[in-house]
Amino acid sequence: MALIDLSKQVALGIDIGGTNTKYGLVNHRGEILSKGKIRTEKFEVVEDFIQELYDNIHPLIQQHCQDKVLEGIGVGAPNANYYNGTIEHAPNLKWKGVVPFAKLMSEKFGYPCKMTNDANAAALGEMMYGAARGMKDFIMVTLGTGVGSGIVCGGNLVYGHDGFAGELGHTIVKPNGRKHWSTGSEGSLEAYASATGIAITARKMRAEFPESLLNRYNEDEINSRTVHVCALEGDPTAIEVFRYTGQKLGEALANFVMFSSPQAILLFGGVIKAGDFILKPTRLHMERNLLPIFRGKVKLVFSELDEADAAILGASALVWENM
Amino acid sequence: MALIDLSKQVALGIDIGGTNTKYGLVNHRGEILSKGKIRTEKFEVVEDFIQELYDNIHPLIQQHCQDKVLEGIGVGAPNANYYNGTIEHAPNLKWKGVVPFAKLMSEKFGYPCKMTNDANAAALGEMMYGAARGMKDFIMVTLGTGVGSGIVCGGNLVYGHDGFAGELGHTIVKPNGRKHWSTGSEGSLEAYASATGIAITARKMRAEFPESLLNRYNEDEINSRTVHVCALEGDPTAIEVFRYTGQKLGEALANFVMFSSPQAILLFGGVIKAGDFILKPTRLHMERNLLPIFRGKVKLVFSELDEADAAILGASALVWENM
Incomplete structure (x- = not known):
């Protein structure tokens, strides 16, 4: 069995809100190596939003992941469906209907992408890094x-x-x-x-x-x-x-x-x-x-x-x- | 890996109520091979109750498990604690305080014993054999x-x-x-x-x-x-x-x-x-x-x-x- 060096692993976390979307590269100890945000409400079309995310985040990945491995992308979003990787009829977002967000992200970035709603993501964060360890x-x-x-x-x-x-x-x-x-x-x-x-x-x-x-x-x-x-x-x-x-x-x-x-x-x-x-x-x-x-x-x-x-x-x- | 013949496996199920206790030998398909009951409220002392269970059930095990394997004992009881195998302060039972029921059963019968409350047991039963399969x-x-x-x-x-x-x-x-x-x-x-x-x-x-x-x-x-x-x-x-x-x-x-x-x-x-x-x-x-x-x-x-x-x-x- 190959030993996994946890210190080399990085995850990309993205939190989508109605107004702003925040993102950050995070290591196993919950340290944010780099972060930023874009305006969610500026983008009527989800593909444009994902392009903007990519243009902002791709340089960060290149900068921070030379000696590290990006393991994947996690997204917290309103009305996100964990099983399908979709955002479904979110009242506070401009993208209507059922949006196959995880699939679109994965295709653009080339990494696996998982989603859940923001409160579930917060609970996972507490279990991994916070008061619920x-x-x-x-x-x-x-x-x-x-x-x-x-x-x-x-x-x-x-x-x-x-x-x-x-x-x-x-x-x-x-x-x-x-x-x-x-x-x-x-x-x-x-x-x-x-x-x-x-x-x-x-x-x-x-x-x-x-x-x-x-x-x-x-x-x-x-x-x-x-x-x-x-x-x-x-x-x-x-x-x-x-x-x-x-x-x-x-x-x-x-x-x-x-x-x-x-x-x-x-x-x-x-x-x-x-x-x-x-x-x-x-x-x-x-x-x-x-x-x-x-x-x-x-x-x-x-x-x-x-x-x-x-x-x-x-x-x-x-x-x-x-x- | 040894093949397990499910048709040879049997479980002993016991349901303890305030008045009566029912028991049965059950196979993997949820068929009851043999069953019976004793009066719970007759026994002031839990060890006497377990002795009575043993006297009733041991002959059934000998009769039905000649070509089968008894895998263990499951008990549903009020205020049963799944983690400890105890019955704790059950208001409808005569045995007061915290009773180490699973341990006593296991020692008497010579089989592992797991417990939970009656409603949890019912849910497991539905998942295994009933409408929740x-x-x-x-x-x-x-x-x-x-x-x-x-x-x-x-x-x-x-x-x-x-x-x-x-x-x-x-x-x-x-x-x-x-x-x-x-x-x-x-x-x-x-x-x-x-x-x-x-x-x-x-x-x-x-x-x-x-x-x-x-x-x-x-x-x-x-x-x-x-x-x-x-x-x-x-x-x-x-x-x-x-x-x-x-x-x-x-x-x-x-x-x-x-x-x-x-x-x-x-x-x-x-x-x-x-x-x-x-x-x-x-x-x-x-x-x-x-x-x-x-x-x-x-x-x-x-x-x-x-x-x-x-x-x-x-x-x-x-x-x-x-x-």
């Missing part, structure tokens, strides 16, 4: 503009029969509850625990409490950052916004725990900047909704990965998965 | 006195980090809802969709509708069977009991689908005798709570295994798992 059972929940999730059971990412598993943001936490601005569902986790949901809660609550510091902002300035600022100044309404959000999130997490009994739940994304304002009520309401056999067992922690790099690292981790 | 992603939900579940992702049963995954009956489907008679939780799936929960719903609804046929029964005769009898006679109240139950169950199933995206959900247990009275509203409310990408994809079907034998078959399937 060595864990075989954990759930990653990303609290950003939306709520995403990646679920690892028995050391494997849960993809489901069609590659779309792990849409925990769309599970219903309050039947007949708040209507979701995009899906139309009523009472989903995302409607409460995303940055968007927190802003809705904050706007409602500041209207009820005229003395709240939240009232010093214009309507469009209300977001999880400004709520956090007010909470730090001791504003009870702002603190209640996070407590309420944490309650809804904690109730949802309890249900997830009784599904897959994870060792840890990792929280990630802009919302976690609120720190204990959100973490403490989340933990409390998770625990009180658990069966006794699950109580006090699940670590509820924040991600260890730098948010700016996590998406690239996660996408690159797809290349090492099952290697 | 060939499926890698499905969820089994047992609707009996309680609500149990077994979850298969990527071809593997989900045990979780501690062996206790898959307690879907205790997930909360209606925050601050009906108080559970035993756990004290408010609004769990089991409080609505178990036979016990259906009886509670039926007692409430018949009090609201004096003309309901359900009122011809005594209070203690109200159960899912008598509700079914009235539904078959066209009683609108009885039909509404199942519709309401199906709504709660369907809402819960939608959340499960968005977790692991299974190819199918299998329903099992006494409650499914109500047939379409429960299946149709369950399917409707599952579908309407799903994100569009999941709609119309998940088969919602009843178990194919004979209820009397399913527990034995499921326990025996533990022996073949990962073989």
Whole structure:
């Protein structure tokens, strides 16, 4: 058997968002050797987008892979299908229908290409380089503009029969509850625990409490950052916004725990900047909704990965998965 | 490599319930060569129980395994821990604390012994011999006195980090809802969709509708069977009991689908005798709570295994798992 020198292996990680696409060459230790970004929304045609990626990345590969081996390409993208390597009807991207993205990438770059959605990629990144190293059972929940999730059971990412598993943001936490601005569902986790949901809660609550510091902002300035600022100044309404959000999130997490009994739940994304304002009520309401056999067992922690790099690292981790 | 003659292999499956324990010798095709049962509740001491099992089963092994090989023992039991082979604080059994059941069995019988809870065993049985043959992603939900579940992702049963995954009956489907008679939780799936929960719903609804046929029964005769009898006679109240139950169950199933995206959900247990009275509203409310990408994809079907034998078959399937 030939010995494999891990230090010589490199993966290309690409994270496609609605606005920007980030990419980086990553080694086995999760160090980014080189990175960059292009604007996703500039390209109406997917082939043009891939050409732009190639023009940007090919020189980096030539520069960094003279004494190293590029093992492959991992891509995190909204509505990416792990099994087919396609992007399917992604609402935030301009390329409509079912796009055979992995095939097009592979043909252009000459390397194998694997894809999954951004939250699954983030979970792989945590397992490979972050707070979930060595864990075989954990759930990653990303609290950003939306709520995403990646679920690892028995050391494997849960993809489901069609590659779309792990849409925990769309599970219903309050039947007949708040209507979701995009899906139309009523009472989903995302409607409460995303940055968007927190802003809705904050706007409602500041209207009820005229003395709240939240009232010093214009309507469009209300977001999880400004709520956090007010909470730090001791504003009870702002603190209640996070407590309420944490309650809804904690109730949802309890249900997830009784599904897959994870060792840890990792929280990630802009919302976690609120720190204990959100973490403490989340933990409390998770625990009180658990069966006794699950109580006090699940670590509820924040991600260890730098948010700016996590998406690239996660996408690159797809290349090492099952290697 | 030696050829293995599957037709010569036999597994011993044992299903431990609070009242009775059933056992059977099962071959690779799911045929029960011989079976029997003993009373669980007769034995205050677990060693006496195991002795009784041995006295009953050892002659069967001698009789049936002259030209066959007993590969091992699989046990389904409440609160069984797959990783440790223990039964831990099972409320319905007389043996208190943590019982090293697999070890005791193995020492007495001289064969390896694996354990899991009854619902997980049932899921393995379906995968091996029943409606889930060939499926890698499905969820089994047992609707009996309680609500149990077994979850298969990527071809593997989900045990979780501690062996206790898959307690879907205790997930909360209606925050601050009906108080559970035993756990004290408010609004769990089991409080609505178990036979016990259906009886509670039926007692409430018949009090609201004096003309309901359900009122011809005594209070203690109200159960899912008598509700079914009235539904078959066209009683609108009885039909509404199942519709309401199906709504709660369907809402819960939608959340499960968005977790692991299974190819199918299998329903099992006494409650499914109500047939379409429960299946149709369950399917409707599952579908309407799903994100569009999941709609119309998940088969919602009843178990194919004979209820009397399913527990034995499921326990025996533990022996073949990962073989």
